[in-house]
Amino acid sequence: MTGGSDQVRVAVVGSANLDLVVSTPTLPRPGETVLGGALRTIPGGKGANQAVAAARAGARCDFLGAVGQDGFADQLRANLADAGVDLRRLRTVPGPSGVALIAVDADAENLIVVAPGANAELTSLDADDRAAVEAADVLLCQLEVPLPAVTQASRWGRSAGTTVVLNAAPARRLPAELLDAVDVLVVNQVEAAMVAGLAADTAVDALLDALLARVPRVVLTLGARGAGYADRFGLRLAVEAPAVEAVDTTAAGDAFTGAFAVAWAQRRGPVEPATVTAALRWACAAGAACARRPGASTALPSRDEIDTLYAESYPESS
Template sequence: MTGEEPKAEPTAGPGGSGEVRVVVVGSANLDLVVSTPTLPRPGETVLGDALRTIPGGKGANQAVAAARAGARCDFVGAVGQDGFADQLRANLAEAGVELRRLRTVPGPSGVALIAVDADAENLIVVAPGANAELTSLDADDRAAVAAADVLLCQLEVPLPAVTQAAGWGRNAGTTVVLNAAPARQLPAELLDAVDVLVVNQVEAAMVAGLAAETGLDALLDALLRLVPRVVLTLGARGACYADRFGLRLTVEAPTVDAVDTTAAGDAFTGALAVAWAERRGPVEPAAVTAALRWACAAGAACAQRPGASTALPTRDEIDALYAQSYPEPA
């Protein structure tokens, strides 16, 4: 946040060691999921399998991912006054996520309609519901952000709340990680508070204001004019990293038999937040590589199971796939 390159602290293991605190400000949705041989085109109806109801939402998923990856995690969000809210609360609590800052507001909870095809690709439509009511935060939220190692935000809740939380994080010295999804161009006030921007290629082009077919290097160059560090996810191909200190690298993802990629990106981002917090800001190439590989292992492990939050891996599962996929050199 200062523009000076921080010093990495020594840690053990791919994800570091020691408990860290992550605060997630974001959405909670109940996912209504149908598997189908192919995704429908505009105007097309396709037949699917049985409907599944699975707790999700980018914010809640990333909170569960961070908690299962070993962090103490607080979730700042909102649910409605309906039966879906009970499922959402129970899922977060079961993962060990702290819920004191989860509001209950009038009306329905957020809902996501998800179709998943035979190749594990998905199509998602979100009705925000209670998430749209999270327009501002309070003093208790500010204290939680200030006490955290990492603040993790997405864009499924109103931008004023995200900007408010990020500003608090910047002022408190908390590392601010923004997963800019759903993608949009962002105000300078928010971008100035971001330490690490996490985006896929479509999101990167949208945030940078460039064409979707823009090459990776050009995307990274454009984004580094906005934020000091960028992680650009490439799905099954892995992830790229670039920062203003001259470091640029790419890591490959583990090869797995993917069943459902719905929450793989959330697994990646939650695990990355934990690895980053444990390393107190990895800046050396080896540390960044390890953190990205660990996050890729989390995403790949998630893709091996159906569902959103129900598929998010534990720390032991991430460690196992990391060790299997990235053996230490002889």
């Protein structure tokens, strides 16, 4: 593993959705109907997934989010609680909980549409939320809840010395007020182009240069090809992902991001190639372990599973 044995604390500001998942031979094209398999209902949402991922990876995790007044909310709460996530900052608001409609094809690729529901009501945070953010080693945010809450939490984190990690998904252009508070931006190549305001086929180095004009550190996720890292201080590197037989990649990115937040918090000493490489490899092992099983939160790996795949895939690091 990348750090010491002390339990780190991660605060997550983000969404909780119930995923309605159907497996299909192929993903539908515009105007096309395809027949799928059985419907599965699985707790998800990028925020909740990353909170569960961080908790299973060994962190003490606080979740700041919202669910509705419906039966889905009970499933979402139970899933988080079962993973050991602290739910004292999870609100219940009028109306439905968030829902994601997900199709997964035979190649483990997916298509996702999200109805935000209660997540859209998380427009501001309070003093107790601020205390949770300021007590954390890492604040982890995504973009499935309103930007004002993400920005508010990130600025609190920056002022308190909490490391602010932003997974900029779903992708969009972001205000300077938010990016100025981010310590590490985690994006895939499509998200990187959107945040940078560049074409999707822009070369990776040009994307990184554009993003580093806005944030000090960037982690670029590359799926089965691994991940890259760049910072304003001259460090750039890439790691390969473990080779696994992927069954469902729906939550692999969330597994990566949650595990990366834990690994980064456990990092000791300065930001050096060895410590960054270890953190990225451990996060890649988490993403790969997740992709071996179907589902979202139900597929997120334990710390032992991550450690095992990490040791098998990167024996020189163990």
